[in-house]
Amino acid sequence: MRLTPQTARQLRRFRQMRRGWWSFLALAALTVLALLGELVANNRALVVRHQGRWHFPTYGAQLPGTTFGLGYSYETDYRELQRTLHAAGGADFVLMPLVPYHPNEIDVPAGAKPTRPPSAAERHYLGTDTIGRDILARLFYGFRVALVVSLSFLAGTYLIGIALGCAMGWFGGWFDLLMQRVIEVWSNLPFLLIVMIISAVLRPTVPVLVTVFIAFSWMGMTYYMRTGAYREKAREYATAAQVLGAGPGRIIFRHILPNLLSTLITFVPFTIAGAIELLTALDFLGFGIPPPTPSWGELLRQGTQNLNAPWIVSSAFGALVLILLLVSFVGEAVREAFDPKKFTHYL
């Protein structure tokens, strides 16, 4: 793909805005890290050397305890194995990830409280939640869930919003009028209540939740696209394409859409931030993804209920602020870089 000189200039300008650019890099790094989450926070070892054989348990099937001569058929407790192998000395060893806990794993040693403050010795770097799960691991996987949800949300709402908005703008007439009314009616449905009702009577898995989010959020984008399409439709290049015999699909997606891209891109970061906030809010209220899926909203709720364990609320709150701040910085820079006033001049 070759960038148009204008786009190249916009990207160059984006990179020149340090705060936005660094935020973008940080966000990208976190995203990559989240995708490789199993290597960072997991109760499966990275590497096990046992009786001369090498094992890499991170991905793939569970290795039962019997693999390592332990007396059980369920998944090996690698931390325990690490202790025994270490105590035995010898060449065998276990290398655990940085955070050696699964986000759903309940780690409450006998006699200990479930909610424990951060401790490097226990390798609970941000402490444990109300039932003894590692907060860092939950934050980490919670971020991955939030990312999946927000990206699917972005894709879904934009797909519908762009297609419908452009069609409204291009075709105009009764189709436009009808769709406007549909959108007006649809926008007046109380979204939050509907989500609550759905999750109160169903088991809301991630796909179900994302579908519901999309179903009630695609309307915003249509109006921007409709306006844009109306405007571009009147331009000469659109008429030229029509004269050359291009169909509406081709004109909308090949000719008009690229010209609306700058409007579109400025919305992206804010849509992502909005989706993360929405998911967090619903989880906070208890209407989001079912337990035990790690989620920031659920951690925040636990934290606000357990202010005597400040590490819960501060971890969740800190993570949320950090991510939303990064996204906003990126958004700010993108808007600035793609500002049409800077590069476009109307004839």
Next chain:
Amino acid sequence: MNPHRLFRSVTALAIVVFFIFGFAACGKKDLASVDHKGGSSVALNVAAKPRGPNNPLALAEYKAHPEFYMIKTPADFAAATVGLKWEDGTDLPIFSDPAAKRGGTQYSAIESFPPTLRTVGPDSNSSFRTYLLDDNEVSLVHRHPNAPGYYPGLATAWAIAADKQTIYFKLDPDARWSDGVPVNADDFMFMFYFYRSPYLQAPWYANWYTEEYKSITKFDDHTLAITLREPKPDPVERAGLRAIPEHFYAEFGADFPTRYQWRVEPTTGPYTVARDVDVEKDRAVTLTRISNWWGNGKKFWANRFNPDRVIYQLVRDRDKAFEMFKLGELDTFNLMLPPRYWYDQMNISEVDKGYISKALFYTFQPEAPTGLFINSSKPLLNNRDIRQGIAFASNWDKVIQVVMRGDARRLHPWADSHTPFEHPTLRARSYDVTQALAAFARAGFTTRGPDGILRNAEGKRLSFVLTFGSNAYVDIPPILKEEAAKAGLELLIEKLDATAAFQKGLQKNHEIMLAGWGGGAEFAPRFHEFFIGEDATKPQTNNFTATAIPELDALILRYDRSQDKDEMVQLSHQMIQLIHDDSAYVPGFVQSYIRWGSWRWVKFPEWLNVREAQYAAQYGVHWIDEDAKKVTLAARKDGKNLGRTDRTDTKWKQD
């Protein structure tokens, strides 16, 4: 205890409703709210009033059903009760404290506003009904909370006929309704008419008062008899009925639910809603003590229900209520669940300095079933080996360790603490991966997949949905799920709104349900409603396990008909064994105690509470000491240490 009280937890719907209506209520301020903050508390003095005429609808009904509503003469009463032993509970000990002081205002919180002040009919089964009816109203007789036996309420004495089917009562001539009208036998005749009426729109009552009772007989204004449909080994329990104020329901008719929605029914109990302004919609309800209450001087009623006024403020968020309690805006706070209140969040200077005391009281009473209800009509779950495997794969000890901080114990297979009906030796299956795997293997689930979950020869995974509704249980399923995975069992957690979860159970649409039933002291444990085979596939029944075992059915029917306690005990043990073997119910945990926090001015007797208490204020044995309140508040202002006053009572503690 009727099943209507079950599943009465806070629902998600309440939150939804809050979003719609909650905001509208903000900003309203009226006379009553000003009044109840500042004014001194004044109890209500009620003047005596005569009874009005009988209700013509009821009279017509009595005439239409003379076999149910019988009217006889005092001579018949004398003849019928010849040679019967009259009981009046005098040899039972009192449980209130003669040192108790009357007066003062008690500040309490409620989590949702009552949708009606009716105690029966649509929407009446809210938790507020407890304060208006269940723990306030005086019935004919009451079960003694500390010792076996009954103590008098509206009846001064009662006698059981030889057939163990009819009970004769002598009413207390002192008994008055809260509006001053005397209570008499007509109120019991009317009670049957009222509860059996379709106007109530409460089919459970109509059914119960028709199926369980054969007739009521009025001999004169203060003597009556109640006849059960079947003889019972302990008939008094079934005949401990309340009265319904006939004079109040002069307008009783088809529009009962709306007409009586916000009217305050007179009560035989000590507290009533005295004025219209005492009901502030979506804010508070104030109950006022009747100062010349007819029960004041009665042995078992004296020195109880001491505060002159009890203000129930609406505080929808429990954590907010807890903060209000710590500030002294609420007098007592229930510290049962979650355990963080008791363990972590009471480490405050108010406790150290003795302004607030923590109290732990071990109770002993039949424990309600709580745990996993496996729907044995679903595929795979209809296999007993799988159900037994699930029982072995449920790590309740870990739940107790993590969620309850070790302060609970495993529930016994059925009828826990219901001596002597409880099985003497049988105990619930403990978490055991080896035994679980063996049980699953018997059902054909022998190989673990790459995710560690067992599969059978057709490649089907051993995976079930675990449904629950109560917010109090939210931490339990993740633990069960993690531990079950070790035994090759996958549990998918489904958190529903409480009402939706209960409906799912009633419709038998669930696979595994984590639920707790309401409980209470009864003569004999219930088997029929939970395990009878004919209810297994019928929706809207409490047989959540869809149990249908012919052998068990036969035993249940014999148990229901039995009049011999020893035989019932024997049958109960056999049934518990069958239920245990069938393993469709996996017993969970039980907290055999109550614990609460109270400000220093809320005084409890030296013996703290009663054996069968379900919450601290239930039997009204506490009182408010206004002098102590002044002292405590002054000490708090100066930061003075009054000395820690935590209390623990273990006299009813079981091992």
